[in-house]
Amino acid sequence: MEQHTLDIEKQVTLLMRGTEYGDEQLKEAMRIELRQRLIEAQAEGRPLRVYCGYDPTATDLHLGHTITMQKLRQFQDLGHHVIFLIGDYTALVGDPSDKNKARPILSHEQVLENAKTFAEQAFRVLDPEKTEIRYNSEWLGKLTLVDLIYLGQNFTVQQFLARENFAKRIKEGSPIFLHETFYPLLQGYDAVMLKADVQVGGSDQLFNIIVAGRKLQEVFGQKPLVGILVDILPGTDGVQRMSKTTGNIVPIFTTSEDMYGKLMSIPDFAMGKYFRLSTRLTSEEISALEAGLAAGKIHPRDAKMRLAREIVSIFYGSEAAEAAEAAFVQIFQRKDVPEEMDVYQVQPGQSILDVLVDSGMVDSRSAGRRMIQQNGVRLNGETLDDPNAPFPGEGILQVGKRHFRRIIISKE
RNA sequence: GGGCAGGUACCGAAGUGGACAAACGGGGCUGACUGUAAAUCAGCUGGCAGACGCCUUCGGCGGUUCGAAUCCGUCCCUGCCCA
Incomplete structure (x- = not known):
């Protein structure tokens, strides 16, 4: 009893x-x-x-x-x-x-x-x-x-x-x-x-x-x-409650990489709530972490990476979380390219703009033009600046920060 | 049922006959920078063509006008007050 x-x-x-x-x-x-x-x-x-x-x-x-x-x-x-x-x-x-x-x-x-x-x-x-x-x-x-x-x-x-x-x-x-x-x-x-x-x-x-x-x-x-x-979890904007209509959600059904990245995009000030509500860390561990941040002993980036890793591992396991972290470091910190990406086969006669639209990397031709004007389009690291030029060759096409395609030329 | 005020782009909100694809803010996107897809700063943010230009969009439909988000009619929807 x-x-x-x-x-x-x-x-x-x-x-x-x-x-x-x-x-x-x-x-x-x-x-x-x-x-x-x-x-x-x-x-x-x-x-x-x-x-x-x-x-x-x-x-x-x-x-x-x-x-x-x-x-x-x-x-x-x-x-x-x-x-x-x-x-x-x-x-x-x-x-x-x-x-x-x-x-x-x-x-x-x-x-x-x-x-x-x-x-x-x-x-x-x-x-x-x-x-x-x-x-x-x-x-x-x-x-x-x-x-x-x-x-x-x-x-x-x-x-x-x-x-x-x-x-x-x-x-x-x-x-x-x-x-x-x-x-x-x-x-x-x-x-x-x-x-x-x-x-x-x-x-x-x-x-x-x-x-x-x-x-x-x-x-x-x-x-x-x-x-x-x-308590209510704020969305990726850190302020409003997470909700689909607000567009600030971290969905459950997504890739481990995407989840990791979305978590890294939350503002620094929202980290505490995320740690408290979404991780298994004890309140003592979280308090220690916050004290470290306040004292400047812990880098906010590192704290957020820990957060992202913790949460991703809840849904995908620690191996996937580490892989997601590695991919994040590769793409965003070293500004490298990801290991895996979709392949797009360029047809003869296609312009740069054609490829952007046809591969689904931009929503419209106007959007593609804008993207090029804003220096957001790169092939193998080289910025492409003429939307109407024929597509120059094979390699890694990057649009903005996070959209990649492996481009191959159709043999014909 | 009556009176008054409203319905504008993803959201909020200006505009009240031509200079309106429509101010401004938020959001989103891009770039710079960085400590990260944080913060900050700059730019972009309907579509087709990208040079002129053309097309669709200001609650719906129909009118007036050379020309309408703006004026008129009608219908639908919301708030306030009255019943």
Whole structure:
């Protein structure tokens, strides 16, 4: 018995690590509830039911999503039951939490298309053997109007208006569509249908999880879930939250080299958050690193390379991470060329511009001309300056900093 | 349903008959520099041709005009106020 409580204490410490509630009291309350729930479940001889929902509003899952996924993984590794919920119906509504404006309307077909590879992407972090995949259309699709009315009776308009993002939109005079207010109800209903003990989410999910989810579970006679809220990862710009629409994502499905490079492009000031949220380094190690940086003992470039290496190795293993680093050093630090690149075969009579466009290295002839004018096109290191000249010969064609093709001349 | 204000490029936002492919800012791209694809500085940022020029784009459609993002009609959408 003594031994078990100790185990639980360790679990609580691990599971609460990296959480962010924006309010110490709430955090403490959740810590206590988590401990209690673990004790109860253990007494009942069952694992906790833990879930996090992901809305397929776009095709790519990205590093930002993996913060909650890593938290799910922790639960999984501790033997708890994890549900990866695909929000194919909530995606139709669009979560107003993280937005300063309404989401564009998607059709259910588009959403399902987006969701196609969600699970596959998630398994880069989660254990496929231990993960239950669900779609919330399963129960949201069956909700009747009466059900919805009943759900709505538990919330007031004032609760919604008080939320920062809605208040902001009201102040700006930008629209808030009625259906957006359904979002928390639907997410809360997910929690009810899943009989969740724990819900993991970003700290922007506070209302949806702590207010809506817990409230509705109580209404349905369930014990309100424990919310595990994690901090939000900024995108590659270092400021705005990572999101596909902002265009600042590090996608999960990409090459190790690309992931490494994207991580190297984050601003120096964002390194701390990335280390804390996306790597396995302990907070002591990170603090030491930051102290070194502040004292000028550690080069920011080296710290960022460490960051990139750490994260890439989580997804691709340490060998691939080292290879990606080597490629990065080769291309960007030594300004050398990569080991591997696509091959393009030049046809007789093609001009330089023809090759740029036809090989897909530029989007249009105008863009190609611009690129040449700006000295962005090189063949074997020699800058090419006449778009209309016949393509001069074989070798390595480079456009901008990071686009390469091996050019061969067709024998004819 | 009525009154008022709006709908401009990837985003924000000027422009209110010709000099508008459309100021400015952000984003993106290129170059220089560097400590890195950070920061900073400079340039570029609809397409075709690249010399003149031509084509598509300012919510949709239709008009007025030699000429419309700009004026008129109509429709759609948003905010505020009223009901």
